[in-house]
Amino acid sequence: MIPDFLAPGRLWLLLVVVAMAAAYVASLRWRRAAQVRFTQVDLLDRVAPKRPRWRRHVIAGIQLAGLAVAVVAVARPVERTTERTNSEGRILVLFDVSLSMEADDVEPNRLESAKDAARNFIEEVDDDVEVGLISFAGVVTVEVNPTLDRDVVDDRIERLDLDLSTAIGDALAVGTRLLVDGAADDENRDDDVAPGVIVLLSDGETTVGRPTAEGGSLAADAGIPVFTIAFGTERGTIIDPVSGEPVPVPVSPADLELVAEQTGGESFIAETGNELANAYDQIRESLGDTLGEEIEITKELTWRYALGAFLLLAVAWSLSLWWLRGMV
Template sequence: MNGTQIAAILPDFLDPGRLWLLLVVVALGAGYVASLAWRKGAQVRFTQVDLLDRVAPQRPRWRRHLIAALQLLGLALAVIAIARPVEHTSERTKSEGRILVLFDVSLSMEATDVAPNRLEAAKEAARNFIDEVDDDVEIGLVSFAGVVRVQVEPTLDRERVIRRVDDLELDEATAIGDAIIVSTDLLTDAADAQSDEPGQDSDLAPGAIVLLTDGETTVGRTTAEGAAVAAEAGVPVFTIAFGTPDGFISDPISGEIFPVPVAPEELEIVAESTGGQAYEAQSGDALADAYDEVSNSLGDTLGEEIEITKELTWRWALAAFILLTVAWSLSLWWLRGMV
């Protein structure tokens, strides 16, 4: 067992300086061993061994050693309790750990300027992002084209979210403003429901939005209107403008070419006005990197994990008490009338 493994087993201590008392336990153990050696020599010099065997044929032998070992172990555990052992854990408040991924499924996502096309590359990056988010953070999925659809409300079920990402299909138009508003309402409703639970802080941010799109709003409320609603609710929006300026799609019937360049300008305003961050990705790898940056930034928005220190003194003290009680009881039972 190496030093790292030992460190993982041993607890941390509030007063580690008190562990020097373990030297007293070691000294007692050494004294016990020395007394056995002295006692054995004294018996040989001054005692008729045959007579001792007749008078006390049931000497304690190994039982005496077991009792001494239990006593020493009990004292060692008591010293550990005196040093006040602790364990450190961390947790994130549930109302802080909620993310909605807004996924653009407008027809422009069919452009092949990102291999194999924007939609499939975006799906792959979204799956990886969902897998990397901390297990205690809820994730929801909202898709939008001309209509906004809540595919999955915030949940810890990663597989369910990924399945819905795989099933996304393209549709006409782009309603970014409506998508932000629907997602903000979803987050605030979830936060309001949870704030009624005992011990929940109603002032915490409802969650965060990660918006992936390649275009501009063409129907519904404007992108700026959506950003204003999110900002008022305290919901940061992290935007990813996905695609290149040279993207295009073609009409499968007429063959007519339609340019669909990425439009990051409005998304930058959304991120700035809501307290999020804006990213641009012109390839699948760049999109994956953008998701990584979003994941790293979410800690600042969702709140740092709270470290909880739990003192374990009572556990070690109880273990010491039990061992010493057992040793005392065995001494009364095994050693009565014995030398």
């Protein structure tokens, strides 16, 4: 990786090193020319000390390399990375699979349209954000614990089936506990950051278990914002599996709006598949602020280059004693 620099203007000092290298080459040419002008070559061999030839070039090269590395150190090289801690990157999708999701007021029906939108939403979430899935009807089921494996989540969404009743309050309680327990296991967690975010998709209101508002209070106490999407229309109907008669299942956004308000999230109403996708897009745009901005980490590398320069110059000094002063 090519480092960045806190003081890149100092790299101009490399021109000094280049000038020194040019001066060294020029001195070699001058010395060679001076030797040619000395006509008594045999006498020159006797009176002139024996030079180490290529060895002095090696030492000069090491010295110049050491100076170049020292210049890089003076420019204060740094390595920049971005990081998001686990506690800042967990999203739980709470998915309503009550029988009312069978209504076909949204093509082809609420359930299939919601599955498509949820998959698209998860695909667009940043890769380093963990996503979990909870389904709920009368019973709450943790389908997937928060994970970075999108394929696992997609597979579970595809296999969601409908069931009786709607337990929104219980689903919120289970989701809150799952996020809080996960955050408690994270040694790097910042206590000022929410342990995660809940995205709640439902078309109805609680019919069994604890009230929706109670589940919302648990999330609020844990500092977990809940984004809610009321999906469907006032015209929704399903066929009663017992009587065979049509039963109206209008969307009920009031309780969901209350949960979003008390937890610091946002509420959305989506009457079509496109509106549901738009709601997910708006939620995703809000997640950067909710989950915390990515933190840029700047790691200064000056000491590495300073150490490298020191070692190169030390090697050059040692070789000059060994090779250039008759120690061999």
